[in-house]
Amino acid sequence: MSRSLYDKIGGFGTVSRIVLNFYGKVLDSATLARYFAAVDMERLIDHQNLFICSLLGGPSSFSDNEIKTVHRHAGITDDAFDQAVLLFEQALKEEALDPGDVASAVGLFESKRSLVVCG
Amino acid sequence: MLTQQADDFQGFDLLSLGVFACDREGLSICFANVRAKAWFGSGVIGRSLASVIPGLVPTDAAQALREGRTFVHTGEFAPARGRRVAFRLSIFPKLLCQNLILAELEDITQLKEQEHLLDSYSRMVERKTREIQKEQERTEKLLMNIFPYSVLQEFKEFGTTTPSFYDEVSVMFLDFVGFTRMPISKQPKQLISELNEMFSTFDQICEHHCCERIKTIGDAYLAVSGMPTPNPDHAPDITTAAIKILRYLRRRNLNHSVQWTCRIGIHTGSVVGSVVGIRKYIYDVFGDGVNTASRMQSLSEPMEITVSERTHGIIRNSIPCRCKGEVELKSDERMRIYAVEVADCETPREPVPPP
Numbered sequence: 507m508s509r510s511l512y513d514k515i516g517g518f519g520t521v522s523r524i525v526l527n528f529y530g531k532v533l534d535s536a537t538l539a540r541y542f543a544a545v546d547m548e549r550l551i552d553h554q555n556l557f558i559c560s561l562l563g564g565p566s567s568f569s570d571n572e573i574k575t576v577h578r579h580a581g582i583t584d585d586a587f588d589q590a591v592l593l594f595e596q597a598l599k600e601e602a603l604d605p606g607d608v609a610s611a612v613g614l615f616e617s618k619r620s621l622v623v624c625g
Numbered sequence: 626m627l628t629q630q631a632d633d634f635q636g637f638d639l640l641s642l643g644v645f646a647c648d649r650e651g652l653s654i655c656f657a658n659v660r661a662k663a664w665f666g667s668g669v670i671g672r673s674l675a676s677v678i679p680g681l682v683p684t685d686a687a688q689a690l691r692e693g694r695t696f697v698h699t700g701e702f703a704p705a706r707g708r709r710v711a712f713r714l715s716i717f718p719k720l721l722c723q724n725l726i727l728a729e730l731e732d733i734t735q736l737k738e739q740e741h742l743l744d745s746y747s748r749m750v751e752r753k754t755r756e757i758q759k760e761q762e763r764t765e766k767l768l769m770n771i772f773p774y775s776v777l778q779e780f781k782e783f784g785t786t787t788p789s790f791y792d793e794v795s796v797m798f799l800d801f802v803g804f805t806r807m808p809i810s811k812q813p814k815q816l817i818s819e820l821n822e823m824f825s826t827f828d829q830i831c832e833h834h835c836c837e838r839i840k841t842i843g844d845a846y847l848a849v850s851g852m853p854t855p856n857p858d859h860a861p862d863i864t865t866a867a868i869k870i871l872r873y874l875r876r877r878n879l880n881h882s883v884q885w886t887c888r889i890g891i892h893t894g895s896v897v898g899s900v901v902g903i904r905k906y907i908y909d910v911f912g913d914g915v916n917t918a919s920r921m922q923s924l925s926e927p928m929e930i931t932v933s934e935r936t937h938g939i940i941r942n943s944i945p946c947r948c949k950g951e952v953e954l955k956s957d958e959r960m961r962i963y964a965v966e967v968a969d970c971e972t973p974r975e976p977v978p979p980p
Binding site for chain 2: 525548
């Protein structure tokens, strides 16, 4: 069985830092913070953790349907999603991951665009 | 006057904590340090602490202060700029001066974020563990259908099983008569439902008599007794199971439109039992015991149980049989064969053509 990206980059130790870093970047972003103003910290961290772990092949299965449901009323635009992709990429790079792994992870993130963007 | 006193608190500006000085009665803010103002704006002076700190219930705070306790309250707020802040507010009962008390606001965002992340991770892993457990149970159930219990235990423990030789076990072979010529063999759904029902009942009967079904091959059914779990009464047990199977079929035929007729053969001999296959496992049996049992089956009349000489030698005192004569086996060996006298066996409704 091939190793998942989640295991390859160092398991939850690395992923937890990526999740918190990404979470911080999203809330510090002028474009994105407004989408999450009403979401409490625990819920947002939980969702981002499940989303990222599931994306990288970790012990979570955040189904496409769940992703779609969670973002259904958020009105996220393509521009906002672009920004999120960029911040995710930054968070990955700050963990000094292999560029190939960064590209794979960003590609996986990008593949969920149609489920998240609805505005 | 309070403002004048507040000027004396400028030293609090050096702290990374948010600090408020409030009057004790109404918790009205008369001083906020730089950090507190950065979070809530300069307009907090003069407002009540409860209107600034989300979720703060003034009566609860007042009660604690009256009792001389430090009042602690945690929560979250969205500051004017930047990400949400998780805080821990402590209001101390000791007077700073005159009627003023101190409230400090600690930024525990990082702590909380990590706590939430760990909670999320634990939940995720627990869910995953439950899923894996369920999957394991399902796999085990599936394996239980393929492997006898003791073989499964060996397989689980060592990841492999050793082929075993059993010197004396009893083997039963059952085959339905004229199966391929039966009209039902062209109706897959009904056929499988009927076979399912009958084989499930056979399984129950076998289990009840310390026998173990090894496999079904199409309409044939193969069971053993005495392996892999030893059973000194393997021969009478498997013969009794065969008698009960015949009785069950007879009763079933009385109430069903499709009439099933079978031949059963039993032999006692040596057998090798082993798991066969690498990706598609099956527990199978080989050897003289199996071949001769199959031969006994083919020598049976419809709805008859034929047992070999060796089996008969063991069961003759407990189960009545009649001799059917002598037959020649493949190995040029001659053997007497016997038919088990099955009480209350009626003749089949319709004569069944020979196979």
